[in-house]
Amino acid sequence: MTSQPGLTVRWSLRDAPDDTLERLRSYVRDSSWERFAGMPGLAYKTWRAKPGAWFEGVYVFEDDAARAAFQESFSATAADAPGSTIIGAAPELIEECEVVAVAEGAAGFHATPAYG
DSSP: OOOEEEEEEEEEOTTSOTTHHHHHHHHIIIIIHHHHTTOTTEEEEEEEEETTTEEEEEEEESSHHHHHHHHHHHHHHGGGSHHHHHHTSOOSEEEEEEEOOOOOOTTOOOOOSOOO
């Protein structure tokens, strides 16, 4: 295998209320993280945000079939997904990608529902 199949789902925060990112953090910590921890076919998921700009999920799957199944299921309900409900808009991007490599630095990797 030369890479792993990935998926990026991004919402805009440009027109979202000021407390949206904090509400998203709570949702990830209290609900979303547990849903994805241990999900069959998923290697890992990262939640990323740039305050006032965007919020996204980055998924890496064990194979193309797992990515395709998740993408099809998510895309069919994306407008009603919890992130869309919190933000008040559907994702602006649902895009397949290829994860070429991942390196773990000397500080190590710590899977957790919240940092900070």
